[in-house]
Amino acid sequence: MSTTATLLDLRTPAAFGVEIQQQVSLAPYTTMKVGGPAEYFAPVTTVAALIRLVRWARSVELPYYLLGGGSNVLIADAGIRGLVIYNRCRQVRVDAAPCCVFPVDDRPFLFAESGVALAGLARQSVAEGLTGLEWAVSVPGTVGGAVVNNAGAHGGEVKDNLYDAMVLDEQDEIREIPADELEHAYRSSSLKRRLAVKAGFGPVVLSVNFRLAYGDAAAIRAQADAYLAHRRRTQPSEPSLGSTFKNPAGDFAGRLIEAAGLKGTQVGGVQVSTQHANFIVNPGGVGAASAGDVAALMAQIQQTVQARHGVSLEPEIQMVGEW
Ligand SMILES: Cc1cc2nc3c(=O)[nH]c(=O)nc-3n(C[C@H](O)[C@H](O)[C@H](O)COP(=O)(O)OP(=O)(O)OC[C@H]3O[C@@H](n4cnc5c(N)ncnc54)[C@H](O)[C@@H]3O)c2cc1C
Structure with a gap:
């Protein structure tokens, strides 16, 4: 996956206090606990460092990606090419x-x-x-x-x-x-x-x-x-990305998925939550499932709901990285 690694001089960000690591697994940084590595990974704790890091990445034409809580992103198993900036600016x-x-x-x-x-x-x-x-x-x-x-x-x-x-x-x-x-x-x-x-x-x-x-x-x-x-009371506590699909006009994605008989359906390590059908959960956490499992289950849900209800479900979560 690495295309840029050998060309970059990481001493510049180090000089303004940002340590850049390579090939860091992103699964622990997402609420779904799946996904591959960041080619480059840099936690930042001050806004000044964040600004300098983004400006540096732009100057060397290194694509960057802001990662907050990782609670709305499904990161590909092949990871993210470029620099993942893990935002810990918390004043x-x-x-x-x-x-x-x-x-x-x-x-x-x-x-x-x-x-x-x-x-x-x-x-x-x-x-x-x-x-x-x-x-x-x-x-x-x-x-x-x-x-x-x-x-x-x-x-x-x-x-x-x-x-x-x-x-x-x-x-x-x-x-x-x-x-x-x-x-x-x-x-x-x-x-x-x-x-x-x-x-x-x-x-x-x-x-x-x-x-x-x-x-x-x-x-x-x-x-x-x-x-x-x-x-x-209403939402599962296992690792997830919250609501997987947007609610279609005048209806609820969860109701449609449940009515299609999909609650509990499993692909690999993930399943449609038995508590809330618009949630896909990863009960085993890091290492127990892949982003590919989630994507495959999403496709199965979309096909089944389309066939049963004639409704096309649009993802609410964002798929990022090298799919
Ligand atoms: C259990 C659960 C329940 C949820 N319930 C709700 C809910 O009730 N309502 C709701 O709206 N959402 C809900 N969500 C979804 C999620 O919490 C929200 O979308 C949340 O706002 C995403 O924030 P994040 O920091 O995790 O973003 P990330 O997932 O880290 O990133 C999301 C996107 O924002 C971009 N981004 C992040 N920070 C920055 C920045 N500083 N500058 C520029 N771009 C940035 C990222 O690059 C990415 O494209 C839920 C998720 C879970 C897991």
Whole structure:
């Protein structure tokens, strides 16, 4: 798989504090626990290092791929060619609204770097008595992945409270983009489209500001607890990528899959969850299944649902790497 390894001088990133490893298995870094190696792999913990690393990769024409929580990506068994940047930039801050800019609106800002876990951020906001992110207390993944995908649950979604995002754009400019310019829609954004167009050299979310409000702390906590309890009751706890397929208009992918008799169907080490039919689970974890098993089971589900219901199911998860 390695095409670029011998040509790269890895001393430059080392000089600004980023250690690049080679042929690192990515399965442990995804929630499905499958997938092959990254040709190059670099964890980053500061936004300054993230910016320098992306600029360096662009300068040497090395395709890069941002990995957050790995909770929405099915990585091919053959792995990812180029540089996988494992985002661990995790600073969080609550900022008062500056009264010279917002004289009659004192709702605070919640600043988060893009590698912050969304669920942890939501729990922190709940603990601070802030309302707006309760829906996110059980959604896996990072803030960066959530902004790209417009993650949502329980009727809430990222776009409801996002104020702006700091992005390193394709022209190497750092831009503060107002939320409405990100064109968030159902599990998508302008960033997601730009990532697809500029594969390997797309925009990078560095940090975001949510705008939240203070509310009744006990009521906020009760709502968040109810969402958590609902998720524990209704979704499997084994490794998965969450919902495999998007809900078709006016219906639910899980209902269609269950009605097609597919609950419990197995391919290799993975199976259609017996608890929630839109989840494919990998009960054995790392080493017990392959990305190929997941892809084969997805194809079987799509064919069966098409034959039984005449509905074409579209994947919600993203297949990345060398398929
Ligand atoms: C058990 C389970 C339950 C789930 N429930 C929900 C749910 O209720 N609602 C929901 O919306 N989703 C849900 N998901 C899916 C997933 O949690 C979301 O899509 C999440 O927002 C993905 O974030 P991530 O950090 O894991 O992204 P990754 O999977 O790491 O990456 C996803 C995409 O975003 C890109 N990306 C990541 N970070 C950046 C960045 N900083 N800059 C640019 N691009 C970036 C990646 O390159 C990739 O293309 C669930 C998943 C699981 C496993």
